[in-house]
Amino acid sequence: MEKHRNTIEKIIGILNSSDAWLVLSHEKPDGDTLGSGVALARVGLRLSKRVIYACPDSCPARYSFLFDGLDLRLTDSPPEDFPGHKGAVICVDTSTAARTFSRVGSRGFACPLINIDHHADNERFGDVAWIEPMASATGEMITELISESGWGLQKDEAEALYAAVVSDNGGFSFQSTTLKSHAVAMTLIEAGVSPNRISEELDSNLSAGILNLWGRAMMRTAVFADGGCAVFWLSSEDFSETATTRDCTENLVNFLLRIKGVKMVALCSELSESGEEKSVKVSLRARMPFNAREVAAIFGGGGHNLASGCILNAGISEAVSLVRKEMTKHVSRFPSDI
Numbered sequence: 001m002e003k004h005r006n007t008i009e010k011i012i013g014i015l016n017s018s019d020a021w022l023v024l025s026h027e028k029p030d031g032d033t034l035g036s037g038v039a040l041a042r043v044g045l046r047l048s049k050r051v052i053y054a055c056p057d058s059c060p061a062r063y064s065f066l067f068d069g070l071d072l073r074l075t076d077s078p079p080e081d082f083p084g085h086k087g088a089v090i091c092v093d094t095s096t097a098a099r100t101f102s103r104v105g106s107r108g109f110a111c112p113l114i115n116i117d118h119h120a121d122n123e124r125f126g127d128v129a130w131i132e133p134m135a136s137a138t139g140e141m142i143t144e145l146i147s148e149s150g151w152g153l154q155k156d157e158a159e160a161l162y163a164a165v166v167s168d169n170g171g172f173s174f175q176s177t178t179l180k181s182h183a184v185a186m187t188l189i190e191a192g193v194s195p196n197r198i199s200e201e202l203d204s205n206l207s208a209g210i211l212n213l214w215g216r217a218m219m220r221t222a223v224f225a226d227g228g229c230a231v232f233w234l235s236s237e238d239f240s241e242t243a244t245t246r247d248c249t250e251n252l253v254n255f256l257l258r259i260k261g262v263k264m265v266a267l268c269s270e271l272s273e274s275g276e277e278k279s280v281k282v283s284l285r286a287r288m289p290f291n292a293r294e295v296a297a298i299f300g301g302g303g304h305n306l307a308s309g310c311i312l313n314a315g316i317s318e319a320v321s322l323v324r325k326e327m328t329k330h331v332s333r334f335p336s337d338i
Helices: 001-015 031-046 062-066 138-149 155-168 177-191 196-201 208-219 236-242 252-258 293-297 316-331
Strands: 020-024 048-056 073-074 087-092 113-117 128-131 222-224 228-235 264-270 280-286 307-314
Touching: 001 087, 001 113, 001 138, 020 031, 031 048, 031 062, 031 087, 031 138, 031 155, 062 155, 062 196, 062 236, 113 138, 138 155, 138 177, 138 228, 155 177, 155 196, 208 228, 208 236, 208 252, 228 252, 228 316, 252 264, 252 280, 264 316, 280 293, 280 316, 293 307, 293 316, 307 316
Parallel strands: 020 048, 020 087, 048 073, 087 113, 113 128, 228 264
Antiparallel strands: 222 228, 264 280, 280 307
16 A cells, blocks of 8 residues: 555545545446446535436446445446536556546546546556556445545445455455455454345356256356366357346356366356347456456456456357467466476
């Protein structure tokens, strides 16, 4: 934290002096960007700021509880005149400007743009960029920001931040989890968070359709590269026939890491519908020393070393083949006995 203290103090100063906050989450939102964004939005409202919380895509059902009792204008397109000269724009957990709204990329705001993120490949866009790759989640950073600000921390804000941290750490099971992750969790629990309640909200909400969808993927599991890699996939028909949506695949890819000996995995999900240009979303996960981000970057994607993703303009069969090829090439660079 010491090396970022001046940046944190600058962010606090901007937010204190602003009368309006525009909080932005990234497209295809996950628990970290939503929890971080909702926590900031709640703090802003408590401080009597004008607040708009915006996200290009809708909130997945498993995170809807974060918005309970929240008197906040939600939008998928922030108004042109907001937040104005006396405001501030805060992008949370967003590695590239392209992952939020076009105005961020074109720098179309008259006020300071703050970029708070933990992705190592962040473009460092904005007027103030606080990038901390060693943080296990952006929610960890927002907790730190609030703690340093003197604003205090209320239960509903802490719950949103706990959801952010626990979801991005796989329930504190990922290699990204650190001593600080647990220290932040302690701070949030002291603020009133019930870990059991948040766990139930996040994990006890599957439908029969989602289980059927996941079952289809698991039936297609393929282990390759001498047992070091695994992949499975889902087609557009799988989603339509199980009455599910693409956000129902969150955390599914992590199941492949439970296969003994597997160190790099991928889930390929077809995005295109009939008649559309073919595209496939690829979610990659890895265990050290393998690097999921290096494989995602080959296809123009990015993320973390151990959790990354990309989009391929290809059909599902071709996409699976391409991903398998690059994963095999990647793991072949390492000794076979790691």
